[in-house]
Amino acid sequence: MRRAILIVMDSFGIGGAVDAEAFGDAGADTFGHIAAACAAGQADIGRRGPLALPHLEALGLGRAAGTASAPEQPEGLWGSAGEVSRGKDTPSGHWEIAGVPVTFDWGYFPTEIPTFPASLIAEIMDDSGIPGILGDRHASGTEIIAELGEESIRSGKPIFYTSGDSVLQIAAHETHFGLERLFALCGVARKHVDPLNIGRVIARPFLGESAESFRRTANRRDYSVLPPEATLLDRAVAAGRKVIAIGKIGDIFAHQGISEVRKGDGNMALFDAMLGAIRDAGDGDLVFANFVDFDSAFGHRRDVAGYAAALEAFDRRLPEFFAALQPGDLALITADHGCDPTWPGTDHTRENVPVLGFGPGIAGRGIGHRKTFADIGESVAAHLGLPQGKHGTSFL
């Protein structure tokens, strides 16, 4: 069997991006700052003490990140990668991993309030029939739901907000507003933000009846534009291979080059879904998984202890993953950008990412620093015997 399993630990950066300064992120280091906070006893909520990631460390995470705790001889291929895409957003990171860097500029909404052009909101209201909007500014998704959720239920107006990413996010109550109605509204909005070059419209449904009990549900849906060129996923599908997308991978690629989508509510359910996909994948297939909680539940929330606990929970399950691999399989663990929970604000941070490769019979060695995430996708392509793309080089 020659299969590939590609895992994105969403936002698990390791610092050190050469262009971090240009993003206002010089010094940001998601892994490094979480580890330092844990070592200093500053992340003892729901967990305790130094960050314990024995399996990721054995694969070479410490060496990739240049930390002292690294083993002498990591068990896998270990290294780091920098991003050449112009944004530090999720689609840019994933598309570059899949061999297609984003070399154009996304559209962004300004930080003024109101944030969204009045003409855009008028068009969306006309087409969807909503009575108006709330929010209309940059915000943290959980905070703006706590602040405006009750008014949204009362008035029937959904909450529109954005971030440092190229996004229009729409939060509305799953039952009072209606989930399908929210999805339809996002479809309408997607059409109207196309001319503004906005990367994603994101449906952010929530449940609960008051600020204290509101919680976002797993029914988030991302409406992305198509990648600008054929990705690794397209090459795989064109060659008759199956691409099984775990979590939000399907949405991120606008469902292009995807054979099957499997979802899960939270990292542990996603891990289960990934293990099931590995059981079902055949020779030459690709399983591509995104673990969103690191970013969405902890990075953007600037929750250091929560992020550390999520990393440790992920690491504890890696032996199940190792056991699921078969001779000939290549597994790669990486990330799509940083989201340093010690950093000011609530946005992503420009960082290098770890690249950890392993599988039965793959000997440990350093692969150095890769100048583009695209080297990851081209390595998968080489492993699966797919045509090579033009933006990266295999490290196999």
Ligand SMILES: O=P(O)(O)O[C@@H]1C[C@H](O)[C@@H](CO)O1
């Ligand atoms: O709603 P939140 O604050 O979690 O929004 C973040 C900011 C990103 O743009 C968005 C997409 O992942 O999540």
Ligand SMILES: [Mn+2]
């Ligand atoms: Mn991401």
Ligand SMILES: [Mn+2]
């Ligand atoms: Mn994010």
